[in-house]
Amino acid sequence: MLRNITIGQYYPVDSYIHNLDPRVKIMGTFVYIISLFLVPNFIGYGIVLLFLWMLIRISKVPFSYIVRGLKSIIMILIFTLGLNVFLTPGEHVLFQWKFIQVTGEGIYIALFMGVRLILLIMGSSLLTLTTSPIQLTDGIENLLSPFKKIGVPSHEIAMMMTIALRFIPILLEETDKIMKAQMARGADFESGGFIKRAKSLIPILIPLFISAFRRADELALAMEARCYRGGENRTRLKQLAMKKEDYKAIVIIGSLVIALVLLRMV
């Protein structure tokens, strides 16, 4: 039921991209997303797509695996497309029915936005596919650490993310189990109106919350027992260190941005 979510799950293989410093990958993704908004036309998307395709090849993540991740955003995609197709005013009216009109401009913008969205999701899912959650949190903690001085709790944020990631599969499994247990007692989650359905969730949500609290309690105890006392004086098993490859990656992503900026100016 809830196990088929593939978007953004770490894909454990050994590749050049997997071995990059997470900080480079996080910043790289950030730059990539911004650069998508710099793209002026479909030629630009061509360049981005080529770049992305190269990255995917290097990352050894099967292309189909990334495409499958897109399934979960298909509704958003259709919604965006529809909105743009039907609501963009323009001169080249192709089709009109009462107040709804489809224009050439509308289709163009819809496609343009659609491709942007797809590239956005594909690019950012490459980050989570090639970076283990723990590296990701390490990277975020490290990138946020300069802001500690102004009160950003970077270590705590990272710890929270780690624990959330750790417990998501456990809680999903638990939800599945509780649901089945209540169904065995004749609970019905499928029929009835909105209110009845919302009400029928109570027998799932209450046990789930109780279990989450109990787990949190035990986890806190286990962390204390292992001498956890916050981020102060903590060392790490894996220190983040920039390697030659990381600098190369920065140069490559930089050249993408420059190419797109140039394209915009032409």
Place this chain on the structure above:
Amino acid sequence: MSAKTKIIELNKVSHLYSAGTPFEKEALKDINLSIYQGEFVGIIGHTGSGKSTLMQHFNGLLKPTSGTVLFKGKDIHHEEVNKKTIRQKIGLVFQYPEHQLFEMTIFEDVAFGPKNMGLSEEEIKQRVEESLKIVGIGPELYEKSPFELSGGQKRRVAIAGVVAMQPEVLILDEPTAGLDPRGRDEILAEIQNLHETLGITIILVSHSMEDIARFVDRLIVMHRGDVAFDGTPKEVFLHVKELEQIGLAVPQITYLMHQLKARGFNVPLDVLTIEEAVQVIRSQVGIQK
């Protein structure tokens, strides 16, 4: 054992998880199996042997990828069959059932199942009281929150929640897991009581070979989605080698008999309980006196 009427029947049941993805896994392979009315059946198997999947097929929580599940001769996945009725007739108690408690009071929680059946207030009240009595929870606790109880008590309330639906078949997945010996004995005694006085067909999944040997009259061993053995405990526990190969064991007493036999004692190998062993050994060393 009462007359041999089939109550649940599985015909060539297979079940695939995540069919069509790289994570595809065959949890059940072409299973043919019948459970008869009034039986006390034990199911054992290594974790991942398919016993949990099998259980959920019995009451229609999972649908077979292929094959049919019949309850009293009717396909439970037929359009005209009401799933809710099936789940009421075939009660399923999951592992750690106390984790599904959610109501403010014990009474209300046990009433959840009967309420879902659409019974009258009076009928609900009667059933709740009856089933709480069976599991040994007294009226003074009815209005208490289930979360204030001890672990063993919580579990008994959860079991009462299924018993209150008055199922004809009761399936229990490791009902004694994590309990201390006293709690374990109490629960097992209640299950036996349900079987003996109310005549409910019981299917008990357990890891404890000793408990299985003590209670069940038929034992099914699952291995890799298949039924590896099916027979009386005495028959099944003769296969010591094969059971060990699939990561299971036999009761300690049975091991003792095997070793005694190897040392020249004339003992039968199908001894499972301490009481039997006393008899057997007494006859062996008694003669020497």
Place this chain on the structure above:
Amino acid sequence: MVVAQGLTYEYHIRDEQGKVEQTEQALKSINLSIEKGQFVAILGHNGSGKSTLAKHMNALLFPTGGTLWIKGMDTQDEDKLWDIRQSAGMVFQNPDNQIIATIVEEDVAFGPENLGISSPEIRKRVDDSLRAVQMTEYQGHAPHLLSGGQKQRVAIAGVLAMKPECIILDEPTAMLDPSGRKEVLDTVYQLNQKEKITTILITHYMEEVIRAHRVIVMEQGEIVMDGTPKEIFKQVEVLKQLGLDVPQVTELAYMLRKEGIPISDEILTIEEMVESLCQLKQK
């Protein structure tokens, strides 16, 4: 290693207004001394105070009366808190609720990281600990894909990586299947023998304690029995009264004796049973 003197723990049950309704004694003036390198099993049914005692040894709870010393350090001495938790590691019942990280080796590293140890040293400790529990090949795995027994071994490795002198295991096998239980127990006994780690195992499975050096039975916050496994299991009737089990062969021997068959009352294993029966037969 562990010394308790008059160790008492009281807690209050409060009513809805927060007033103290009742005061319960979870531990009643316990005197106990556990030597270095010993393997001690603590038995008792739920609510007998055995978990409360365990939590004191790790300074997760503090005595309300009496004193508890770990390696000569008073657990109430706040300056020593982290030293105590480092020297007496703790493994809990639910394997899922004590693994923090999303990768096995990162989780094992969690303890040493908290102790502020240098990266290369952490690496070494993680590798050593994983090897000690035979989980090296799983170092890059996600914990939720492991079996219960494997998860518990990871948890044990996580404690080992802090280089404790003592490990306290609070019902580590209660949620496992038989093969998982065997895995974890074999690991624990091996660590005690090879690494000489003082081990305190809390359980209610009798067959898990027959290899221990010493067994302590608790009931209602008190130590009611204390001795070698043979000394303890001799007293079949007392144990039954306390609601505890005895190993099947021990019970068999007990019943045979009741039938007038002169068999030893110190039988804990199948082998011992076979030997004594052979001797009987030859007579």
